[in-house]
Amino acid sequence: MHLFGHEKDPVPDGKNHNGTLNRPEGVLYSTPVESEGGEQADGTAIIRIDHLSKVFTGKTKNVIAVNDVSFEVMRGEIFGLLGANGAGKSTLIRILTTLLSPTSGQAFVDNYDILKDPEKIREIIGVCAQNYTSDSELTAYDNLEFYGKLENVPDSILPDRIWELLKMAGLADRAYMPVGTFSGGMKRKLEIVRAFIHRPLILFLDEPTIGLDPEARREVWQQIMLLNKEHTTIILTTHYMDEAEKLCGRIAFIERGSLIALDTMENLRNLIPAGDLIEISVDHMDPLAEEAIRKINLVNAVSVVEHNVKISATNGSRVIPAILAAFEQYAIPIISISIHSPSLEDIFIYLTGKGLDSGNGDGNETPGTGRRRSP
Amino acid sequence: MPMMLRSAFAIFKRDFKKFLSNPFIIMMTLLMPIMYLVIFGNAMGGTITHIPVGVVQEVPPYNDTPLFTSAAYQLNHIDQTDAEKMLDVTVYADEAAAKQDLDNGKLSAVIVFPSSVSNDNAVRVYLDSSDSITPALVEAAVNQVMLGLGAHNPVLVDKIYGDIKYIQFFSVGVIMMAIFSATMFGGGIALIKDRENGIHEGYLVTPIKRSSIIMGIILSGTVRAFIAGCTIFWIDLLITGIILQSFQDFLLVLLVILIACIGVTSLVVSFASRFATQQEYASVIAFLNMVLFMTSGAFYPVIGMPGWLSWITIINPEYYGIHALRSIILRNQGFNVIGNDLIALLIFSTAMIILGIVTFRRTLE
Numbered sequence: 253m254h255l256f257g258h259e260k261d262p263v264p265d266g267k268n269h270n271g272t273l274n275r276p277e278g279v280l281y282s283t284p285v286e287s288e289g290g291e292q293a294d295g296t297a298i299i300r301i302d303h304l305s306k307v308f309t310g311k312t313k314n315v316i317a318v319n320d321v322s323f324e325v326m327r328g329e330i331f332g333l334l335g336a337n338g339a340g341k342s343t344l345i346r347i348l349t350t351l352l353s354p355t356s357g358q359a360f361v362d363n364y365d366i367l368k369d370p371e372k373i374r375e376i377i378g379v380c381a382q383n384y385t386s387d388s389e390l391t392a393y394d395n396l397e398f399y400g401k402l403e404n405v406p407d408s409i410l411p412d413r414i415w416e417l418l419k420m421a422g423l424a425d426r427a428y429m430p431v432g433t434f435s436g437g438m439k440r441k442l443e444i445v446r447a448f449i450h451r452p453l454i455l456f457l458d459e460p461t462i463g464l465d466p467e468a469r470r471e472v473w474q475q476i477m478l479l480n481k482e483h484t485t486i487i488l489t490t491h492y493m494d495e496a497e498k499l500c501g502r503i504a505f506i507e508r509g510s511l512i513a514l515d516t517m518e519n520l521r522n523l524i525p526a527g528d529l530i531e532i533s534v535d536h537m538d539p540l541a542e543e544a545i546r547k548i549n550l551v552n553a554v555s556v557v558e559h560n561v562k563i564s565a566t567n568g569s570r571v572i573p574a575i576l577a578a579f580e581q582y583a584i585p586i587i588s589i590s591i592h593s594p595s596l597e598d599i600f601i602y603l604t605g606k607g608l609d610s611g612n613g614d615g616n617e618t619p620g621t622g623r624r625r626s627p
Numbered sequence: 628m629p630m631m632l633r634s635a636f637a638i639f640k641r642d643f644k645k646f647l648s649n650p651f652i653i654m655m656t657l658l659m660p661i662m663y664l665v666i667f668g669n670a671m672g673g674t675i676t677h678i679p680v681g682v683v684q685e686v687p688p689y690n691d692t693p694l695f696t697s698a699a700y701q702l703n704h705i706d707q708t709d710a711e712k713m714l715d716v717t718v719y720a721d722e723a724a725a726k727q728d729l730d731n732g733k734l735s736a737v738i739v740f741p742s743s744v745s746n747d748n749a750v751r752v753y754l755d756s757s758d759s760i761t762p763a764l765v766e767a768a769v770n771q772v773m774l775g776l777g778a779h780n781p782v783l784v785d786k787i788y789g790d791i792k793y794i795q796f797f798s799v800g801v802i803m804m805a806i807f808s809a810t811m812f813g814g815g816i817a818l819i820k821d822r823e824n825g826i827h828e829g830y831l832v833t834p835i836k837r838s839s840i841i842m843g844i845i846l847s848g849t850v851r852a853f854i855a856g857c858t859i860f861w862i863d864l865l866i867t868g869i870i871l872q873s874f875q876d877f878l879l880v881l882l883v884i885l886i887a888c889i890g891v892t893s894l895v896v897s898f899a900s901r902f903a904t905q906q907e908y909a910s911v912i913a914f915l916n917m918v919l920f921m922t923s924g925a926f927y928p929v930i931g932m933p934g935w936l937s938w939i940t941i942i943n944p945e946y947y948g949i950h951a952l953r954s955i956i957l958r959n960q961g962f963n964v965i966g967n968d969l970i971a972l973l974i975f976s977t978a979m980i981i982l983g984i985v986t987f988r989r990t991l992e
Contacts, residue, residue: 349832351991370989374834385829402833446829 298454298485299325299348304357306343306509317343319509320357325487330480332500333489334596340509341489342382345458348487349379362453375404378452380443382459382489388432392423392442395431396449403450417445420475436463444472448479455479457488461495473499493596503596507604517596524594524602527552528568530575532561533587541582548574559587568593655910662918666936670921674710675931678761680736681717681725688742694778695740701772702738714768729753729787732954732964735930736765744778756786757957759796760928788958798863799952800925802856802884803945806891807920809855811912814848814892815899819908831989841896841983848892849885856884872959879955883965887948890972890979894944897983919945947971 306318317340325331333341346352348359350370358365364372386395396414405413418424421441423434431439444460457476461469476499480486490496496503497517504514513520527550537556546554550566565571568591579586594602646653682702684695703716717734719725725737735755741748752769754762769782818840821827830840860880863869871877895912902908922929922936923945929937940946951968954960 346991351828351831353990353992371834371836374832377832379829379832381825381828381832383825383828385826387826399830399833402830402835404834 296327297324298327298362299487300358300360301344301348302358302360304344304347304359305355306340306347306352307355316509318347318354321506321509321511322357323504323511323514325485326502328480328483328485329501330476330486330488330499332496332503333487333506334491334493334496334503334600335489335506336491339506341506342458343509344506345379345456345487345489349377349456350374376453377456378403378447378450378454379456380447380458380460382462384439384443386431386439386442386446389430391428391430392418392434393427395442396446399446400449405450413449417449421445422471437465437468440464441468441472444475448484451482452484454485454487457486459489459491461490461492469495493600497596505600505603512603513599520596520599521594523599527564527566528594529592530563530565530568530572530589531592532563532575532579532589533559534561534579534584535559535587536584537561538582538584541578541584544578544581545575548578551575649906651907652910655914659910659914659917662914666918666921669936670932671927674707675760675764675928676707676711676713677715678713678735678765678930679715679717679733680738680765681719681728681734682738682740683719683722683725684740685722685742685748692740692742694744694776697776698738698740698772698778701775702768705768705771713764726753729755730958730960732958732960735761738765738769741780744776744780746779746781749781749783752782752784754784754786755958756788756791757796757953758928759791759793760931762786791957792867795867795869795957796953797925798867798869799956800920800923800949802859802863802952803887803891803923803925803948804920805855805859806852806884806888806948807895807916807945809852810848810888810892810895811909811916813851814895815844816905816908817847818844818896818899819902819905822903823905828991831991837987837989838984841900841980841987844899845889845893845896845980845983848896849888852888852892853885856888857881860884869956871956876955876959879961879965880952883948883951883955883969886969886972886976887944887951890944890948890976893976893979893983897979897986900983900987919943922946923949925949942975944972944975947975 301324302322304318304321305316308315308317319340321340321344333344335341343352347354347366348361350366350373353367358367360366361373362376366373386392387398390398393414396417397410400410400414415424415427418427421438421444423438423442426434426438431442434442440460440463444457447457448455460476461472464472473495476486476488486499488495488499500517502514502516503520505512513523515523537559542554542556542561545551545561545563548565548571550571552564552566554564555562563571563575572589572591576586680702682695682699684691699716699718702714703712705713707713719728719737722737722739725734725739728734729737732755735758737753739751739753741750750769750773752766754765756762766782766784773780773782818827821830864871871880894915898911898915899908902911918939922932922939922943924940925945929940929946932940947968951965951972954964954968958964
């Protein structure tokens with residue numbers, strides 16, 4: 253299936269575009285694959301975005317927040333929107349949730365046009381915004397009740413549903429306390445459960461786990477996966493790599509408002525030509541052994557720096573036996589060995605030339621970007 | 628010491644930058660005193676003109692006497708320096724009809740002339756004493772005209788609503804002020820707070836309709852204003868010694884307060900539906916409050932305002948509210964007099980509710 257024919261078309265309408273953005277030549281894309289995160293994906297699109305752009309006009313200059321983005325989200329999948337701060341993820345979510353209108357382009361949510369049928373869309377979506385939107389003067393229970401009524405949850409089931417959600421969020425004992433007294437993590441959990449009080453068809457989560465401790469993040473992830481098993485399509489934005497890796501069937505990279513890649517984790521990993529990185533510590537290294545390793549099929553490069561041998565191979569775990577055999581052959585004792593699969597961050601750096609958390613490219617790495625290491 | 632000055636300057640600079648970045652607030656800061664000058668000055672100090680009075684001649688004789696003709700003519704032509712004439716005289720053939728119009732508030736006074744010039748036959752002046760200014764003016768005018776005609780008939784004055792003190796006259800206006808104050812802090816400010824804190828993003832993605840948001844907030848504001856209005860009404864009764872004539876009057880007062888609350892709240896909410904910050908909202912509402920209260924007739928009869936200013940009263944819900952409340956509380960009048968006020972308030976409310984709904988932004992833009 254052709255997801256988004258990106259034929260280097262000019263920016264739609266050409267409104268306010270000065271073309272100064274350095275977009276990659278083409279967008280990497282592939283057919284959707286039923287994978288970990290998208291258990292329920294049935295191959296039909298629930299969201300279609302077609303050459304969508306959003307320009308914020310300012311006094312001194314215009315900001316292109318979303319730049320000619322096209323893609324589809326499949327029914328039942330967990331779809332990740334990944335990008336640095338200010339990449340345009342939230343703007344895209346706000347357009348899809350009818351809070352902003354696009355400058356140009358079209359989008360359909362469950363076949364409803366975002367411009368023509370916003371009311372219909374609001375009935376089928378649940379949204380957890382990035383900032384806190386609960387009323388801090390009301391209690392947790394009152395907040396949920398308020399939203400339950402706005403989302404047309406029948407009065408007969410609403411109290412039970414509220415308690416179910418409060419328990420889910422671990423807030424049952426705080427039900428009657430004002431939300432203003434809650435910690436950041438508690439507020440966030442309340443926001444998340446609130447988003448699906450009415451069991452929406454599509455759930456938008458904008459940075460759902462921001463500010464949560466590791467345990468709370470895992471709980472949220474479990475909840476997201478559980479909801480997905482119940483046929484909820486989930487679109488989440490994040491700048492946490494591990495979150496996207498853990499949850500998402502397909503991942504879209506957004507960079508400066510443009511879509512730069514969209515694929516499953518598996519396929520994205522294959523984008524990096526160097527493949528996996530295998531690091532082996534040794535006492536000494538034999539040049540002949542190095543030569544032998546270099547000849548092994550699938551090995552791309554070998555470098556030796558003092559006692560460290562670094563091998564990049566297309567499929568690391570499969571090459572290991574052959575590499576070990578070579579060390580055996582030249583009687584070189586191995587002290588330690590590790591395989592490093594490229595993480596989303598590596599892919600991101602490969603695609604954009606900068607780190608995900610670096611914002612404007614100052615290269616600072618902040619904690620929380622999970623690097624996947626397998627021993 | 629230099630360090631302290633430096634920090635002080637930093638605080639100054641930050642505050643001043645914010646001030647300059649909001650031209651709207653600067654404008655309102657200057658507009659407020661100017662409007663005070665123009666509106667307060669004109670509404671309070673204006674010369675009273677065109678007081679509607681009715682004149683009747685006692686019967687018999689059934690044809691107009693020279694005294695009556697000249698008195699009516701002279702009353703109708705009392706010139707005032709720098710202003711238009713004081714009285715608008717309507718000639719009635721029937722005393723009962725004239726008094727009927729006085730009771731219904733169409734006239735401020737009825738003057739009944741005797742058939743002849745004599746010391747025995749008095750000129751009877753019936754005054755709408757619920758007004759704070761006009762009775763004295765009418766009385767003085769009658770005395771002046773009689774003197775001018777050389778007629779020494781005694782002048783009998785009947786204040787039809789008794790002696791009404793200024794505090795009683797003004798206290799009715801204060802009920803309206805309580806309603807407006809309540810809506811200033813209650814009506815729609817929640818919408819702006821939500822907008823400032825970004826909370827509205829949460830409910831704008833739900834299926835809720837704009838009309839539900841506006842109606843809900845108006846309902847809440849109306850209840851708050853109603854409680855404030857009723858409380859002040861009670862306090863008025865205690866402080867000013869007003870005595871209501873019947874329980875029916877009491878219920879009628881509550882009804883008028885309720886409808887006035889809907890009118891004022893929907894006006895305020897229609898503004899709140901558009902504003903982004905509490906500061907902007909507060910400055911506009913304070914301004915609006917001033918203009919509406921000054922022109923409502925709470926302090927001073929509307930009749931004393933210059934023409935252009937009295938036009939504001941036509942679209943001023945507080946004017947109708949105060950007129951209706953005074954009719955019931957001070958004059959013991961009923962639906963036949965306040966009906967138009969209630970209709971005007973309801974039309975006004977409907978227009979404002981529609982305006983509020985139409986201008987409410989359903990998106991974040």
